[in-house]
Amino acid sequence: MLSAERNETLTRYGAGTPMGELLRRYWLPVAITADLPRHDLRKVRLLGEDLVLYRLADGTAHLLEDRCPHRGVALSYGMLEARGIRCPYHGWMFDGSGRCLEQPGEPADAAFARRVRARSYPVRELGGLVFAYLGPGPAPELPRYDLFCWDDAIRDVGHATVPANFAQIMENAVDLDHVAWLHGRYSQWLSGRGLPVDIPRTFSRLNDEVSFERDEYGVLMRRKLQGQAPGGDDWTVGHPLVFPNMLRVGGGGSHSFHLRVPVDDESTWLLWYTAYRPGGVPVPDPGPVTSYEVPWRTPDGEFRLDHVEGQDIMAWVTQGTVTDRTREHLGTVDRGVILLRKLFFEQAERVRRGLDPMGVYRAPAPEVIELPQEQEKFGDGLGYVRDVLAASQARFSTRLADIRRRYAEVGLPLEGHPGAMAGPGLAGTVAARKRSRTGTGVAT
Known part of the structure; x- marks a missing residue:
C-alpha cells in the first residue's frame, strides 16, 4: 500500500506537482490527425490545462492556452483566419507562437500589441497523431517509435x-x-x-x-x-x-x-x-x-x-x-x-x-x-x-x-x-x- 501523501503525489498532474512536472517533459498526444481537418479548431484539456488546438488552411497545427490575454475569453470560440486565431470578444488576433498580430480598437501606431502574448506550446505530428509538449524549453526530440x-x-x-x-x-x-x-x-x-x-x-x-x-x-x-x-x-x-x-x-x-x-x-x-x-x-x-x-x-x-x-x-x-x-x-x-x-x-x-x-x-x-x-x-x-x-x-x-x-x-x-x-x-x-x-x- 501507499501512504496518503505518496498516493497524492502519484495522482496529481497540475503544473508544479511532482508528477505534473515529470509528465510535462514528454511529448503527449492531443489529437488524431484525421480528426483535425484544415481550418478547424477544438478544445483540448491536457494535464489539467485548458487549451485550443487548431489547424490553419495551410495545414499547420498550433496549440495555445484557451484564454485570450486581453480579458480571458476562451479562444476555442474564436475565428480562424489565414494568419492565426482571432478572439471573438474584441477581435485580437494571435499567431501560432502566441504573438499578438492585431488589436482592433487600439491606435494603429501603438506598441501595445508587441507587449502581449498568448501562451503557446510546441506541436508535432507523427504517424497520424498530433503531439504537444507542455514543459520548459528547449523541447526534446519527439521519439520516432x-x-x-x-x-x-x-x-x-x-x-x-x-x-x-x-x-x-x-x-x-x-x-x-x-x-x-x-x-x-x-x-x-x-x-x-x-x-x-x-x-x-x-x-x-x-x-x-x-x-x-x-x-x-x-x-x-x-x-x-x-x-x-x-x-x-x-x-x-x-x-x-x-x-x-x-x-x-x-x-x-x-x-x-x-x-x-x-x-x-x-x-x-x-x-x-x-x-x-x-x-x-x-x-x-x-x-x-x-x-x-x-x-x-x-x-x-x-x-x-x-x-x-x-x-x-x-x-x-x-x-x-x-x-x-x-x-x-x-x-x-x-x-x-x-x-x-x-x-x-x-x-x-x-x-x-x-x-x-x-x-x-x-x-x-x-x-x-x-x-x-x-x-x-x-x-x-x-x-x-x-x-x-x-x-x-x-x-x-x-x-x-x-x-x-x-x-x-x-x-x-x-x-x-x-x-x-x-x-x-x-x-x-x-x-x-x-x-x-x-x-x-x-x-x-
Missing part, C-alpha cells in the same frame, strides 16, 4: 475518454495476471450467463512464470504460460511498457501501442494505435491512419463487458476515480505495479533535481526506435489476432473488413481459426449484464 513510422501497414486508432486517474490505468499495463482472469475466465463466465461476448481463448491460459525487468524503455515484461513449451517468445522476447505512458503489445502481424494521456487528475484519454502487417508482409496501398471511437457504456449506463477494453475500463473505473492506495494489499503478482510506481517516483525526483527523466531524447535522436514484441502471442499468433479482431476494441474499427481481407490475401484467413471460441450473438447485452449482477442466469 517504430509503429509511428510504418507507412506500409494498415494503421488505425481507437479512442475513448474515461473517468479514471492515469496512474491506475498505467498500473494495469504491468499487471500480467489480470489477462487470464479478466479477459479469459471472466469472459467465459459472462458468456455462460448470457452476455454476448466472443470468448478470447488465447487469453485464458494462466501464467507459470512472469518477469518484470527495468530496461532502457521502461519495463520489459515476459511470461511463460502454463503448459507452454520452453523457448516461446512470450518469454524470450516479451514486450515493453515505454515510460511513462505507452504499452507495446501484439503478435501475428498485429502490432499495437496503448497510449494513456492524463486529461486531468480524474480523467484519461485512451488510444489504441494498431499497425497490421499480415504475415509480416508490407501492405501495398495501406491507406491513411483512420480513427474510431470505442464504446464502453451500454444504453442504460452500465459497462460494456462484451469486449476486452470494456472489461479493462470496468476494472479501472470501479476502483474509484482516484483509487485509495492506502487500502490496497499487494501480493507477489503485483511486482510490475511496484516497479512502475518506483519508476514514477524516481523519475519525478530526477526532474526536481533539474535532470531529464528516462526516455527523453535530445538531438541527435535515433531515426527510428525499434521496440521488442513477441510474435507468437500466447503461443498462437494467428489465434491472438483472431481474438483481437473479435473480442477487443478492434471490432469497432472502420477498417475491420479491410484488415480481414488483407490477412486472407496472404493465406492467413482468420475465420474458423481455432484460437477462440465464439460466444452468443449480440442481442440481449443489457439484460444479460443485469442477470450477471443479480445472480440469475445459467451457472458455469
Whole structure:
C-alpha cells in the first residue's frame, strides 16, 4: 500500500506537482490527425490545462492556452483566419507562437500589441497523431517509435475518454495476471450467463512464470504460460511498457501501442494505435491512419463487458476515480505495479533535481526506435489476432473488413481459426449484464 501523501503525489498532474512536472517533459498526444481537418479548431484539456488546438488552411497545427490575454475569453470560440486565431470578444488576433498580430480598437501606431502574448506550446505530428509538449524549453526530440513510422501497414486508432486517474490505468499495463482472469475466465463466465461476448481463448491460459525487468524503455515484461513449451517468445522476447505512458503489445502481424494521456487528475484519454502487417508482409496501398471511437457504456449506463477494453475500463473505473492506495494489499503478482510506481517516483525526483527523466531524447535522436514484441502471442499468433479482431476494441474499427481481407490475401484467413471460441450473438447485452449482477442466469 501507499501512504496518503505518496498516493497524492502519484495522482496529481497540475503544473508544479511532482508528477505534473515529470509528465510535462514528454511529448503527449492531443489529437488524431484525421480528426483535425484544415481550418478547424477544438478544445483540448491536457494535464489539467485548458487549451485550443487548431489547424490553419495551410495545414499547420498550433496549440495555445484557451484564454485570450486581453480579458480571458476562451479562444476555442474564436475565428480562424489565414494568419492565426482571432478572439471573438474584441477581435485580437494571435499567431501560432502566441504573438499578438492585431488589436482592433487600439491606435494603429501603438506598441501595445508587441507587449502581449498568448501562451503557446510546441506541436508535432507523427504517424497520424498530433503531439504537444507542455514543459520548459528547449523541447526534446519527439521519439520516432517504430509503429509511428510504418507507412506500409494498415494503421488505425481507437479512442475513448474515461473517468479514471492515469496512474491506475498505467498500473494495469504491468499487471500480467489480470489477462487470464479478466479477459479469459471472466469472459467465459459472462458468456455462460448470457452476455454476448466472443470468448478470447488465447487469453485464458494462466501464467507459470512472469518477469518484470527495468530496461532502457521502461519495463520489459515476459511470461511463460502454463503448459507452454520452453523457448516461446512470450518469454524470450516479451514486450515493453515505454515510460511513462505507452504499452507495446501484439503478435501475428498485429502490432499495437496503448497510449494513456492524463486529461486531468480524474480523467484519461485512451488510444489504441494498431499497425497490421499480415504475415509480416508490407501492405501495398495501406491507406491513411483512420480513427474510431470505442464504446464502453451500454444504453442504460452500465459497462460494456462484451469486449476486452470494456472489461479493462470496468476494472479501472470501479476502483474509484482516484483509487485509495492506502487500502490496497499487494501480493507477489503485483511486482510490475511496484516497479512502475518506483519508476514514477524516481523519475519525478530526477526532474526536481533539474535532470531529464528516462526516455527523453535530445538531438541527435535515433531515426527510428525499434521496440521488442513477441510474435507468437500466447503461443498462437494467428489465434491472438483472431481474438483481437473479435473480442477487443478492434471490432469497432472502420477498417475491420479491410484488415480481414488483407490477412486472407496472404493465406492467413482468420475465420474458423481455432484460437477462440465464439460466444452468443449480440442481442440481449443489457439484460444479460443485469442477470450477471443479480445472480440469475445459467451457472458455469
